[in-house]
Amino acid sequence: MDTPNTRDKVAQLGKYIEENLRASQSAGLKFVDPHHFGQRLMAKQNHVVFGRRGAGKSTLVSSCQKEPATIAIYLNLETYKDITFPNIIVQVLLASFRNLRRILQKRYPWYLAFKGKFATYSLCKSLERTKKDLAKALQEPDEEEQQVLTKSSQEEGGTVSLTFDHVAGIQGQTKKASEIETARTVPKSKLNWLRLELTNFTDLFSKASNVCNKEPIFLVLDDFYFVSKTIQPDLLDYFHRITKDTNVFLKVATIKHRSRLYRRSSGTPTGVELGHDIYEIDMDYTLDDFDNLKSFMKQLLESANSTSKAGLDIDTLFEGDGFAQLCLASGGVPRDFLSLFVTLATEIVVAAGEKIGKVNVTEQAISRLVGKLDNFKTDSGNEGNILEIYLNNIKKKIYQERRTNAFLVGKQEMETYPQARQAIQELIDLRLIHQVEKNTSSAPSDGLQYEAYILDISLYDNPRPRSFEQIEPGMKDARSRKDKLRAAPKLSLGKLEEDVESSGIQGKLTLSKE
Secondary structure (H helix, E strand, C coil): CCCHHHHHHHHHHHHHHHHHCCCCCCCCCCCCCCCCHHHHHCCCCCEEEECCCCCCHHHHHHHHHHCCCCEEEEEEHHHHCCCCCCHHHHHHHHHHHHHHHHHHHHHCCHHHHHHCCHHHHHHHHHHHHHHHHHHHHHCCCCEEEEEEEEEEEEEEEEEEEEEECCEEEEEEEEEEEEEEEEEEEEEEEHHHHHHHHHHHHHHHHHHHHHHCCCCCEEEEEECHHHCCCCCHHHHHHHHHHHHCCCCEEEEEEECHHHCCCEEEECCEEEECCECCCEEEEECCCCHHHHHHHHHHHHHHHHHHHHHHCCCCCHHHHECCCHHHHHHHHHCCCHHHHHHHHHHHHHHHHHCCCCCECHHHHHHHHHHCHHHHHHHHHHHHHHHHHHHHHHHHHHHHHHHHCCCECEEEEEHHHHHHCHHHHHHHHHHHHCCCEEEEEEEECCCCCCCCCEEEEEECHHHCCCCCCCCCECCCCCCCCCCCCCHHHHCCCECCHHHHHHHHHHCCCCCCCCCCCC
16 A cells, blocks of 8 residues: 555545536536436426535536536526525526526627527517616615605686677687696505516516527526525525426525425415425435445545546555445535545545544544534524534433434424424534434334434544444344344433523524425
């Protein structure tokens, strides 16, 4: 292992991964797609792509722009995360029409108007006028009282006598008109204006598809989870109305439990309903199929190894359970896995000439907790303080008191305590706890069904915790039983909610489902 040639190859692979770890227009690792998500995404259908930070959502939805027979309008909604409703609708429309006009002008330059492409030229003019209307709307208040002046005419009657030379006097009726000006105050709403203009916006998208040989238009809304959960259903509802029964399709990329796609209040549905209005593509590799996860992560490394021309034997870089621990430390997130690998390969293989072992992985995972918590605060928005209290309570009960990394949660409790359920689901999305079994029993059995979870390795206090038993996904005894996982401590969600409420924290988590 300790050879200059091997070290050079590892450095070459690490450099290539580091340069291409984040997808961009000019860089990006080859997308490993064993489930053919890319093919599904190109279908003429609305899709929501779920995945945790680093799962490859942006890489996947960005591929729409490379599809030759489509018009892809890509928007990153992190740009608009601090914009209130309904201004966020205006901003997204404005950016969409700006991008659409740019695409049309690139395909059909202005001089082609003289070669039978006048419809495109005319459409670009309409898009420009609409952009100006939207820009003007941004400067106006959401709601205001507008004074309207109304003028009306009133006629006054009278009698007049006229006398002309050589003509007898003429007597008749005359009328005089007067104007009355009336002032009244009427409410003016930006949202109502947007609703009234909705069919016009739909028409612009449809015309764009028609002039481009009826190609589908994909409206790609990346990082949707940055939008406040309280207005997410309203935003999706508006754009779903625009695209309904047209050749325009929504492609939304987001984190599952940081998103609320649908809301029903007072019997009125708002947003898009999974399986009905929009279809799910779930990119999250969970730890409940650990063998499949390890196989996928190996494919990622082999793909990068091949593309970088490093020519390494990947298996020779690890010892013992080093590779399995790296997969576990990544929580099934490709970017976390590759980023950890680069650091470990640089520090352990290149610098020290050693192989990557289990303890090396654990040390590096713990050192990254600060960065994870920074992402945690960014991704969780104004709910960060509540989630942090939930996380600290779970770590205290499981890691510190029971000296293990695994715990069970009763399925019935998940329905009874929605706040604790929401916290657990969001902590999964934030890569701080991981689900390892969706359906299991306890040992000894009590006749109830449970879900099994483990804490992220970064939450360990040190790489060699004393009197501590790490339970790994898929761990079985000689009789193929998962008794160690089934014997993990049970976490009471009722007690968990009580502890969080007694901390004095204000506010509640916004539920992703009612």
